[in-house]
Amino acid sequence: MKSEAVPMSxxxxxxxVLAGLAQSLRPQQWTKNGFIFLAPLFAHxxxxxxxxAETLAAFALFCTLSxxxxxxxDVIDLPRDAAHPEKRHRPIASGRVPPAVAVVFAFLLxxxxxxGSFLLSLSFxxxxxxxxxxxxxxxxxxxxxxxxxxxxxxxxxxLRAVAGGxxxxxxxxxxxxxxxxxxxxxxxxxxxxxxxxxxxxxAANHRASLREYTLQFLDHMITVVAASTLMAYSLxxxxxxxxxxxxxxxxGLTIPFVVYGMFRYLYLVHMKGExxxxxxxxxxxxxxxxxxxxxxxxxxxxxxxx
Numbered sequence: 001m002k003s004e005a006v007p008m009s010x011x012x013x014x015x016x017v018l019a020g021l022a023q024s025l026r027p028q029q030w031t032k033n034g035f036i037f038l039a040p041l042f043a044h045x046x047x048x049x050x051x052x053a054e055t056l057a058a059f060a061l062f063c064t065l066s067x068x069x070x071x072x073x074d075v076i077d078l079p080r081d082a083a084h085p086e087k088r089h090r091p092i093a094s095g096r097v098p099p100a101v102a103v104v105f106a107f108l109l110x111x112x113x114x115x116g117s118f119l120l121s122l123s124f125x126x127x128x129x130x131x132x133x134x135x136x137x138x139x140x141x142x143x144x145x146x147x148x149x150x151x152x153x154x155x156x157x158x159l160r161a162v163a164g165g166x167x168x169x170x171x172x173x174x175x176x177x178x179x180x181x182x183x184x185x186x187x188x189x190x191x192x193x194x195x196x197x198x199x200x201x202x203a204a205n206h207r208a209s210l211r212e213y214t215l216q217f218l219d220h221m222i223t224v225v226a227a228s229t230l231m232a233y234s235l236x237x238x239x240x241x242x243x244x245x246x247x248x249x250x251x252g253l254t255i256p257f258v259v260y261g262m263f264r265y266l267y268l269v270h271m272k273g274e275x276x277x278x279x280x281x282x283x284x285x286x287x288x289x290x291x292x293x294x295x296x297x298x299x300x301x302x303x304x305x306x
Contacts, residue, residue: 017098020091021105024074025067029279033062035157035180039165039172044246044303051168058124058167061116062160065128068109069135075099075106076139086198123166131159146212150188157184175236182229186262187278189225190269193218197273222269226262233258250302257295264288 036059040046046055074081074092081093091097110132118125138152161180165172196210196218236242237251264287268274274281281288 016096017101020097021071021102024071024091024097024102026070027063027067028283029070030063030066031279031282032157033059033066033160035160036062036164036167038161038176038180040168040170041299042173042176042246042303043165043170045168045170047304051170054120054168055164057120058117058163061113061120061128062131062163064109065113065117065132068106068113069132069139071102071106071109073135073139075102120167121169124163127159127163127166131156131163134159144208146209149209150185150192153188153191154181154184157181157187173236173242175232175239175242179229179232179236182225182232186222186225186229186265189218189222190265191278193222193269194274222266226266230259230262246303248302251299253302254295254298257291257298261288261291261295264291 037046037055040051040055045051071092074090077087078093078099081087081090087093092099092102114125114128114132117128134152134155138149138156142152143149158177158181161177162172192210192213193215196213196215199210234252234255237255242251243249264285265278265281268281268285282292283289
């Protein structure tokens with residue numbers, strides 16, 4: 001005797017759509033918006049209540065804006081995601097959330113986030129607009145062009161860091177911007193490598209730019225960018241200007257944690273076949289979590305303890 005599927009009530013359908021929309025915001029990816037805290041942290045301003053409140057507001061606004069971007073990106077990539085071994089289970093790709101509903105939802109979120117950003121500060125608002133524009137151009141065009149695709153992803157991280165400085169009206173070190181740009185390129189290249197490995201012969205059908213990449217080429221770029229990241233951070237931490245500005249000669253003590261973090265990530269990429277989702281690794285990999293806590297704790301101690 002065959003069992004018949006029980007039709008969902010309207011209430012259950014609505015609950016399913018709402019749950020799907022919440023999942024499409026990808027809250028697990030919001031850890032990337034932590035870049036917003038770096039400018040006030042290294043400007044020795046984060047201990048002020050107003051600065052902390054404004055930084056938290058900026059973080060919340062960028063979480064809302066990035067959530068809208070993720071929803072819209074899932075709509076744009078619907079045909080490709082439906083054929084992807086992992087992404088086909090996403091709410092929009094699986095058909096649980098209608099694309100039209102997702103587009104309206106993303107538009108409302110983006111409008112609210114951009115409006116709130118201009119209320120926080122004019123420069124922060126324009127940075128939010130730039131972040132949104134970068135992601136739209138990426139989704140519709142640049143993601144299909146090799147090298148430019150990873151540079152656009154890196155620009156998203158850089159705009160987050162700049163936004164953190166604009167939100168609380170503090171300058172951000174060019175050395176720190178260079179470090180974050182190199183780190184963002186490193187993460188983006190590792191993601192492309194994981195996609196190429198996971199999708200194998202079907203990689204080009206999922207993302208056109210993957211047709212122009214090989215594992216050897218990506219490994220060469222990852223090596224160059226990883227070395228550049230370590231060098232840039234070391235020069236920043238040991239810079240006489242930074243020592244004078246922060247009032248401490250001991251920021252160099254954080255360098256070993258950065259070295260370990262880079263090596264640990266490379267280990268996960270090459271030995272475990274991971275690295276496609278840095279946010280998930282941050283939430284699941286215990287050594288990475290411990291290392292990040294030690295780096296952050298040491299940096300706070302060196303900068304704020306006199």
